[in-house]
Amino acid sequence: MNDVAVLIVGAGPTGLTLACDLARRGVACRIVERSGSPAVGSRGRGLQPRTQEVFDDLGIIERVRAAGGDYPDIRAHRGEDVVWEGRMIEHREPTPDVPHPNPWMLPQWRTTQLLRDRLAEFGGSHVEFGTELTGFEQDADGVLATLVHDGVPELVRVGYLVGADGGHSAVRRTLGVGFEGETFDTHRMLVADVTVDGLSRSHWHVWPETESRTFRVGLCPLPGTDSFQFTAPVHGEATPELTLAALQKTLDAATGRTDITLLDSSWITLFRANIRMVDRYRVGRVFLAGDAAHVHSPAGGQGLNTGVQDAYNLGWKLAAVLAGAPAELLDSYEAERLPVAAAVLGISSTLHHKAVNREPDAHRRDDPALQQLGLTYRGGPLAREERAEPGSVLAGDRAPDAPCLAADGSPLRLFDLFRGPHFTLLAFGSRHADAVAEVAARHPKLVRGHVIAPSGDVVDAEGHAGRAYCVAPGTSAVLLIRPDGYIGWAGDTATDGRLDAYLDGLVSSVG
């Protein structure tokens, strides 16, 4: 008999996202964190559009928006002169299908704080700080884990263990899973959170090298705080001092000015670029997620974001299997996430090398892949496209948003319908109304059905939903949206047994 269903090791953004997702599904889990207190440090401060959609689904997007801010323009200085101003990425206006089109800046310590608060609201168990996983063994029915708190060991038996324990993952090492890639000992960076006197908070200030396209020091204001993130590449082999005085010296040398004073620092670290990933995401009942499975160059801001997506992919599957769905559902975690991690790693490596090689566009972040909105599980084990003539949005793709109306004429977004732990059955066309109601009634805990039609419960008054899903006016389609916001199944009808077969295979006995 297992004591708890899931043990999450590590309370960074990945572990906390998973803990929230499991808690709102009523799954009993524990989340342990080796550090004695929450991590400080702005670290992953860029929330990509897809991550914002996940946070919308978890019900914290308003808080994320209130606590964070847009990326400021970059202002390059030479001494006291401003020599260039520009952006990493052009600002985009929201569109009906993409409500959060721009990266949003929020220091990582704040993101994790918001996730811990949400975990408490979901009634999940609190983070057990100062508790380290020191070992585990697994058998066919569970995992026996050793936790140490205040020097006192505890044996706990769990159904599944998730290693969200960061780049140096003990879980990964205990599993013996490979972590192939590169470590760039010579590409090091000083990163710190500092308060500054003598510098406006309107811009992300950089002091470029005189003759090259790289920078010597950057100071980026962190929204919702009075701090800046300080960054400075470290040249040579010597280990720099991690003190405020040493940062000040670096700043003075880079700027040639004496009017900018670093007042205080809450976090200073020496970052070394690592680009590595696992060859397996799962061994038996133990899973790897986030930095434990892939580490990135900070260029492109993908690390935290990819970890959040891992957690979001795994959460509903673990909950479904614990509720009785076939255990094979868990195989799809590695099948879906490993190729994504490999692709993301490729993009951040390209950006890293551009920066190192001082290419002219090294600061640009326009590649749409960085937003993680185009990420697709097409062709994967859970994507079933059954339509005779589908448009360009297919099973496996992200389910887009669209502003519509409820039957009473009040505004309603498709994301409002998706929000929560359920599958959403969306039928375009009133002829599917009875079938949709029957499927939803057969799976009351799992599926919520909606009919998009003038007489349906969702009215596509301006055609945004039809356009977003490539369903032409007057034609029909039935789409099953997974709990993590991807189209799982798409067909021309819900009555020929194929949707039932898909749902039965996926989650049969969950109800």
Ligand SMILES: Cc1cc2nc3c(=O)[nH]c(=O)nc-3n(C[C@H](O)[C@H](O)[C@H](O)COP(=O)(O)OP(=O)(O)OC[C@H]3O[C@@H](n4cnc5c(N)ncnc54)[C@H](O)[C@@H]3O)c2cc1C
């Ligand atoms: C300077 C810097 C800048 C970055 N910039 C960006 C960015 O702009 N965008 C972006 O997306 N990402 C960025 N990242 C990366 C981002 O910070 C990481 O990808 C993210 O923290 C990964 O989250 P995680 O939860 O997977 O792992 P972590 O945040 O590393 O959390 C793992 C946790 O597990 C705990 N732990 C470890 N071992 C054990 C154990 N045995 N028992 C219990 N607990 C354990 C650790 O204490 C830690 O708290 C940056 C990172 C750095 C350092």
